[in-house]
Amino acid sequence: MKRAWLWPVTIGIWLLYMLGAFFLMGDRHLRWFDPEQKLTAQQSALQAYIADLPDNTVIEFVEPGCYCNPFSSEHREELRHDFAKQGKTLRVVTPGDEERAWLPSAPAVLVVGENKQIVYLGPYSAGLYCSANNSFVVAAVNNYQRAGLATGILDDAQGCYCRL
Template identity: 25%
Template sequence: MPRSSRTLWIVLLTIACAVALFMAYRWFEARYLRPFDERAAVFSGAELRLPDELAGPGPIRLVHFWDPACPCNVGNQQHLAELIAGYATKGVAFYAVQRPGSKGSLPADLSGLQVLDALPGSEAIPASPAVAIWDQQGQLAYFGPYSEGLTCNSSNSFIEPILEALADGRRVDASNTLAVGCFCDWQAAD
């Protein structure tokens, strides 16, 4: 086979591989990746309630709202695992509520979470990941995101100061918040 013919076949094969890789990437992106960007969300806890079996006086209760398909969970779940490790021994009870209709399970490092089917008023949640914290008297102290921005960790989190204040017996009332961050719509259809 002449050298120019072999070169032509190599070029055509390279182009075919590039097109195949591009098409595979587009298929993966359309099938598995949800679009997300930094956006604003208004969290109003006016209707949010604990289930009857958890309501009333008791430990500080933290409820994690999550959607298995949300790409914003990645950093958030590592931070949540650190919260469980640091505060479960201090008497904070941890729960999780998964977006209705979604499929998936929590990572193994979040095994300290008790899974709830839903909370009264959770149909009004605007976006996730989100968190609700009830104080020792059963009053909603905080409802909103873990932090502001695209990533979440202990250095930019709202949660540690709230848990510390509640553990010290101080009152917190931050059940209505506006935040800009990485969120996925809670009510969005699959």
């Protein structure tokens, strides 16, 4: 007796399982960057933090052990290279109490332009893998360099972020 139907059914079940696992992973790791509006509520703490920074500074906030770090590592390396070519001061910071007072999630980036202006503050990008394909940082820095337009604070993105 032939069981020609066995392989298509087995492959169909496997595909359903894989799709379910993919959506479960996405649902588990996809989060809002600032669901409690912490950046808006803690503007004075943020401004005090920026006051101590030199102009043209980029600060990467990376939380050790965050499951999102591997997803954004390639994107962060590309940005580091680009910022170094532009002559920006670059720091990588593990958020401490001072940063946790106003920063809701990591990984995140702060780009300070001339006169302590916030060019960009928020996540690197959106989506489950926070890749360079949908980079908020690159768009913000390009707008600032070309037209002097600062994006400012982006707090409503959804992606792979760890709460601080």
